[in-house]
Amino acid sequence: MKDFLKWVIQFIVALISILLISGAPLLIAGFQKGEFLWREYFEALKFHVVTIMNIRELSIEYSTGRVFKEVAVFPKIIEYMTYSLQLLFLALGAAILIALLGTFITMMFKERARSRVKLIFYFLESLPDILIITLAQLMVVIIFQKTGFLVSKIAVMGDERIYWLPVLCLMILPMIQLYRLSMITFESEERQSYVELAKSLGFSKSFILFMHIFRNAIISVFFQSKKTMWFMLSNLFILELMFNIPGIMLFMYENISGLLFLITVLSFFVPIFILYSIGEWYFIRRLRRGEAV
Amino acid sequence: MKSVWRQPLFILGFGIISFFLVGSFLFEWIFGSIPKQTFFIEENGRAVEAPPISPYWNHPLGTDEFGYDMFAKIMIGAKYTILGAMAVAALRMFIAVPLGYVIGTYLQRQRSWINGIIDPIHYVPMTIFAVLLLSPVLWMPMEGFTTTVFERVVIQVVIMAVITVPIVASLIGNEANLLYQQEYILAARTLGASRRRIIIRHLVPQMREKMAVLYGQQVVESLIVFAHLGLLKLFLGGTLVSYDPMFADPPKSIAYEWAGLFGNSFRYLQGAPWLPLAPAISFALVILAIAAMIEGYTRATNGQVNMKRRKKMKYVSEEVVEWNQQQLKEKLVLLESNKNK
Known part of the structure; x- marks a missing residue:
């Protein structure tokens, strides 16, 4: 209470x-x-x-x-909001999934190979989002010019909705961030004594990874993912602008005022804050009960 | 500590940054501040290409839609963008570091509340925040600017620095608080060290490396926000807007800083991809260079703390030390002689 x-x-x-x-x-x-x-x-x-x-x-x-x-503004703005939120959460979900999958695969490698992979991703992480979106759009244009096949639309006209290319662009950087974050936590978890014990008992590496390390590491990854979320919101803004996506952020930018800023920020703040609070509450409860193995 | 100059990554990053910075000043000094303009390319007496001209040996990055050389624009603009980002990050650290130490030291009890208040800022995207606060400053109003370029640059740097101070300060506060649980600080406190002394003697040297890394990250972050603002047509030092109803020029950047180069040319992506790509890749290069410097620096320091040699205590003079040693010797001799009896 x-x-x-x-x-x-x-x-x-x-x-x-x-x-x-x-x-x-x-x-x-x-x-x-x-x-x-x-x-x-x-x-x-x-x-x-x-x-x-x-x-x-x-x-x-x-x-x-x-x-x-x-x-x-009223009925239209809800549509803008839902489109933006859809893009955001689709990208977030995809980023988490791929990052965790990548972590599992990399953790199966030996230490030496791992450190090289980590260095590559360290540099990939620092690529600016504008370059990634520019390159993605250019790629679509070049493919279209060479083969006549339109992979995806690179700008939205009117009321249509495009999904997979914007989601892909929005997903890449958060995915790399989350991947590096979860690699760090997984590796520090791997050095704990319970992992040694499990190894000595003869459990396979993938079993230990999934049943033990994953369950403990995911909590710390969750708590640190807030920063990624923050970063993604800025990216979403740029993305909507570069793809001309009729989302809430573009709408706000076109009619910029304190009031619309307030509405826009609230439309992201309320769902994300509630989601994170539920997550925190759940994880802390699990920690206190000592259910985490 | 191993020298950072033996780290290839650090040298690589440093080389790229100094190429852009030194090159930028040299370029302007040698070739002047107006890029070379080419109106068309002739081949056998016939014009074959009008601006924007695609890259070739005379214009390594092509030209823009008015025939100005892109490479020259990139080189001239480099100093504004890089120095601007460095200034934002420096000012931010300058405010946030002392604040963070204060939060970590004097406000330890209230820390959870402070974090609770600062936390919601995580939901306000940095770029939107900057756009909201900077549009009244940077977008030229109908009747022209009331401020000078220098004033606008200062206001922009200050605003961009201040908006993330709370987050950086709370980050440093949390780090400092972690150090307070270390044994040597506990020992220092037991021996009666004041909080100020703990900050100066323990926290500052212990966190020096982390602060350097944090500074690098802040420079990267400011560069990215500059790029975003450029896309939104808010340029470093203000945006010149033409309100001519008939022949309005597109919004112009006052200097050739990269954000403006990118923001103004993004719509040419399909027709002349080198126009937006050149500044975008330059941004990426500088950011990668900083990342390489950070990595090289971390490898060089590798968690070791480089403490300056402790100054000799003023209160204890050489004579006192010598006298003490003599006394000790005499006592030992006494002990020895007692044992021998």
Whole structure:
């Protein structure tokens, strides 16, 4: 119960801090003119809260030529959100799966080979995402020019949805990060005495890996994966821009304002925060009971 | 500690970075700050190619859509991008390191709360955060900028440095807190060392290597955010926007920094792939160089701490030490003689 209360407080604190950030551009604009616009700042915050409460009536001003049109945002924005979240979680799932699979395979190698693989991945990890997306799109273009076969669309037109190429681009870097992370944890776990014991009892390497090391290492991988998540959100933003994907982030960028920033961040923050809290709660409970073998 | 200069990886990384940095200044000094412009290529008296010209020996990276040489643009722009990222990372470390030590030392009890407050920042993507805060500064308003280029660069560097200070500070705080559980620090505390002394004598030298690695990572992170901002047409030092309704130029970067080169040419990916690829690969090269430097540095230090030689205690002069030794000798002689009796 106390833990739950603490969780609620943390959640509220997080909401408030995101709200405070959403008004910050006003302060910076004021700072440039040498004024401190604190009254306007709080007005803006109040406006944000009120609008979020009746989000159904929210509308955005579009300027088509000289005519300003008020366009209601509400039903459309849910579609944007779901598309972005779909991409994010598909990529995350794929990244976790492949990273763990890769870890299993590499752990079967000998130490020397492993250290070489690790060095290669260390350098791959530091490739910037813009290069990966650029190269992926270029590759599709070249394949199309050479063979006339369109592997995937590289830009979204209108309301259609493309999945596998963006997911692939979004997945690569987090996958490498998670792979390196889980390699480190698996290797440090491998040096524990219980693994030696299991080995001396004659269990096979793959059995020990899966039944013992995996169960313990996954907890620490989970707790450290938050940083990967953070990194992925930035990548998603760039991805939506480069593929012209009608997701929430592109929508926010096209009509940038503190209010839309707030909506966008919340639409990611709420599901991810709840997911991570459940995960933490589950793993900590398992640790306390000593169920982890 | 083995010298970092014996690590091939470190030298490789250092070489690439200094090539870009030194090369950038030299290039501008020799060839001037305006890249060579080629309007068309003639072959047997006939124009065969108009800009953007594809790469060939005279223009190793091709030219842009106005005929300016890409290689020259990359070289001239290198210094702004690299120095900018280094400045952001340096300022960030400068604020976050003392803060982290304070969190790890004086606020140990409150640490879980502080972490709880800082944690939600993990859900705000860095690039979006930067875009939100920097658009009012960098995007030229209709009536022109009210700030100078230098002011904008300073504001941008400060904002980019500050937004991740909480995360870096809490990271350092957690690391410092881990060190507090070490036995030698416990021993120092038992002997009555003040917290300030523990920070200066133990935490700082013990964490020096980690801080160097962290600095490298921060430079990489700032480079990536620069690249992202470039794609969003927010360039280092501001974006010149043409509000001419008829013949509006595309948004322009003030210097030839790489983020601007990439952001402005991304739409030419299909027609002239060398335009976005050249800055993107340059970004990747610099980032790989820093990664190589970090790896070489870690291998050289390899967990060993390079403590400076302890200064001789001021309170204990040579004579006192000698007197002590004499006393000890005499006592020993006494002991010996007693034994012999």
